[in-house]
Amino acid sequence: MIVPVLLAGGSGTRLWPLSREGYPKQFLKLTDEWSLLQHTVRRAGALAGATPPILICNEAHRFLVAEQLRQAGVEGAEILLEPEARNTAPAVAIACLVAKERHGGDALVFIMAADHLIADLSSFVASTEIAAKVAAHGRLTTFGITPQRVETGYGYIRKGAALPEGGFEVAAFVEKPDSARAKAYVDSGEYLWNSGMFLFKAQSFLDELQHLDPAMLEACSKSVADAKRDLDFVRLDAAAFKAARSDSIDYAVMEKTDKAAIVPLDAGWDDVGSWSFLETRARDSRGNYSHGDVMLEDSDNTLIHSESRLVAALGLKDVVVVETKDAVLVTDRSRAQDVKRIVSRLKSLRRPEAESHTVVHRPWGSYETIATGSRFQVKRIIVKPRQKLSLQMHHHRAEHWIVVCGTARVTCGDKEFLLAENESTYIPLGSQHRLENPGSILLELIEVQSGGYLGEDDIVRFNDVYGRAS
Structure with a gap:
C-alpha cells in the first residue's frame, strides 16, 4: 500500500506574474489542460496499490485544491489545512501520523511536491517500485534525479554503497554548489540532484523523528489529535502545530539519520523553479519558445509566454517575457531565478499584483475586475451551477447586477426573485443580499459597485x- 502525500503549499513568487500568493504555481496549467497539482495527483494514482491521496495546504487555497481534485476525478482525498507554514518536516510528520491512523504504521508514505513536472510516467513508476522495496526494509528513501546538465540551483546527494533491494545508501547531502563544483559532481557520476521526494513506512519516519526531534513529533501528534473537520477539510489544531519547530525534512531528519537511502530517477523531472524551465520546451530553429499570441522577429533564445494579448518582439536575445492581464515581466534569461526580488518589492509596497490576478477564484466561481475609478468598480462574476454566495451586506457601497447569461436567484432584504438574461437589479447600501445560481449552466453577470470604499x-x-x- 502506498499513500501519496502532496505538499501543496507555495508563495507564488518564482513564476510571477503567472503565479501569485493567492494562486501559486501548483494550480497553473503550464503544459496542457491539467495543472501541475492535477498532473501530480494523476501520476500518484497510476502507482500500484495507491490509496486516495493526502494533500496538505494552507487555508487560503483549500477550495482551489478541492476544485482541482474534483476536475481531475479524484475521490476520497484527505485535505489537511496547515494553520501556518512550518516547512516540510512538520508537514511530513502530520502526513505520517494521519497515514498510520488510516492505514497502519507499515503503510508506505510517498511524499511529493504538488508543483513538479515528470515527463516519463513509466520510468517514474519503475523507480517508485524500487524505492518501495527499499522502504519496506525500514529505509527512509529519497529520489535522486540523474543530472541532465551542470546545475547550481539544486542540492546534490552523493551515492554510497549499493543496496540489495536496489538503490544506494546516502553518503552525503551537499548544498547548492558553485559552477566548478557542480561540474565536478556531474562528471564524477557519483552525485544526483535532490528531488525533494521521499518514500518510507509511516512508522519508520515517526520512529526516527522521535529519536531526532521528539518535541516536533509531540507538537504534531497533538495537532492531529485535536484537529477539527470543517466541510471536506481537516483543520489541524493551530496552537499545537505552531509549537512545532519550523524545519525542512532534509535538515531535521534525512541529513542526520543513518537509515537514508536514494533511488535514481531519470524521468524528465523538473521542479519548475523559475521561468528558465521553459528552456526545456520545444523551440524553433533560433532557440525561441512562445506560448499564446506571440509574434517574433529576428530574435534568438527568447522565451515569451502570453496570456491575454499580442506580444510582439523584435531583435531580442536571451530574454524572458511573461504577459498577464495586469502585469508584464521582462528579464534576462540568466536572471530568471531572481524574480522573487520583484515580488518582495511588490509586497513591501502592498501592490495587489503580488497577491492575486484580476480573476479571483472563489469556491462558488470567480470574479474579474474589468474597470475601476475613484468611486466605482466593475466586475464580471461567474457562479457555478447550483452554487451560491454568502448572505451578506456592505457598509460603504451599493451594487447593480446585470445578468449576461444564465439565471440568477436574488435575495435582497426580505425579497427573493429570479433574474433572466438581460435583466438587472439594484442592491442598496446596507441591505442584506445573496446571489445564487439555481440552474445547470454557468451564471454570468456584470456587477457595478459604487460608493466611498470598494475594498473586499x-x-x-x-x-x-x-x-x-x-
Missing part, C-alpha cells in the same frame, strides 16, 4: 455554505 474587506457575512460567515 467591506463585507459582513451572515450565512455561508462554505463556512466563511462572521
Whole structure:
C-alpha cells in the first residue's frame, strides 16, 4: 500500500506574474489542460496499490485544491489545512501520523511536491517500485534525479554503497554548489540532484523523528489529535502545530539519520523553479519558445509566454517575457531565478499584483475586475451551477447586477426573485443580499459597485455554505 502525500503549499513568487500568493504555481496549467497539482495527483494514482491521496495546504487555497481534485476525478482525498507554514518536516510528520491512523504504521508514505513536472510516467513508476522495496526494509528513501546538465540551483546527494533491494545508501547531502563544483559532481557520476521526494513506512519516519526531534513529533501528534473537520477539510489544531519547530525534512531528519537511502530517477523531472524551465520546451530553429499570441522577429533564445494579448518582439536575445492581464515581466534569461526580488518589492509596497490576478477564484466561481475609478468598480462574476454566495451586506457601497447569461436567484432584504438574461437589479447600501445560481449552466453577470470604499474587506457575512460567515 502506498499513500501519496502532496505538499501543496507555495508563495507564488518564482513564476510571477503567472503565479501569485493567492494562486501559486501548483494550480497553473503550464503544459496542457491539467495543472501541475492535477498532473501530480494523476501520476500518484497510476502507482500500484495507491490509496486516495493526502494533500496538505494552507487555508487560503483549500477550495482551489478541492476544485482541482474534483476536475481531475479524484475521490476520497484527505485535505489537511496547515494553520501556518512550518516547512516540510512538520508537514511530513502530520502526513505520517494521519497515514498510520488510516492505514497502519507499515503503510508506505510517498511524499511529493504538488508543483513538479515528470515527463516519463513509466520510468517514474519503475523507480517508485524500487524505492518501495527499499522502504519496506525500514529505509527512509529519497529520489535522486540523474543530472541532465551542470546545475547550481539544486542540492546534490552523493551515492554510497549499493543496496540489495536496489538503490544506494546516502553518503552525503551537499548544498547548492558553485559552477566548478557542480561540474565536478556531474562528471564524477557519483552525485544526483535532490528531488525533494521521499518514500518510507509511516512508522519508520515517526520512529526516527522521535529519536531526532521528539518535541516536533509531540507538537504534531497533538495537532492531529485535536484537529477539527470543517466541510471536506481537516483543520489541524493551530496552537499545537505552531509549537512545532519550523524545519525542512532534509535538515531535521534525512541529513542526520543513518537509515537514508536514494533511488535514481531519470524521468524528465523538473521542479519548475523559475521561468528558465521553459528552456526545456520545444523551440524553433533560433532557440525561441512562445506560448499564446506571440509574434517574433529576428530574435534568438527568447522565451515569451502570453496570456491575454499580442506580444510582439523584435531583435531580442536571451530574454524572458511573461504577459498577464495586469502585469508584464521582462528579464534576462540568466536572471530568471531572481524574480522573487520583484515580488518582495511588490509586497513591501502592498501592490495587489503580488497577491492575486484580476480573476479571483472563489469556491462558488470567480470574479474579474474589468474597470475601476475613484468611486466605482466593475466586475464580471461567474457562479457555478447550483452554487451560491454568502448572505451578506456592505457598509460603504451599493451594487447593480446585470445578468449576461444564465439565471440568477436574488435575495435582497426580505425579497427573493429570479433574474433572466438581460435583466438587472439594484442592491442598496446596507441591505442584506445573496446571489445564487439555481440552474445547470454557468451564471454570468456584470456587477457595478459604487460608493466611498470598494475594498473586499467591506463585507459582513451572515450565512455561508462554505463556512466563511462572521
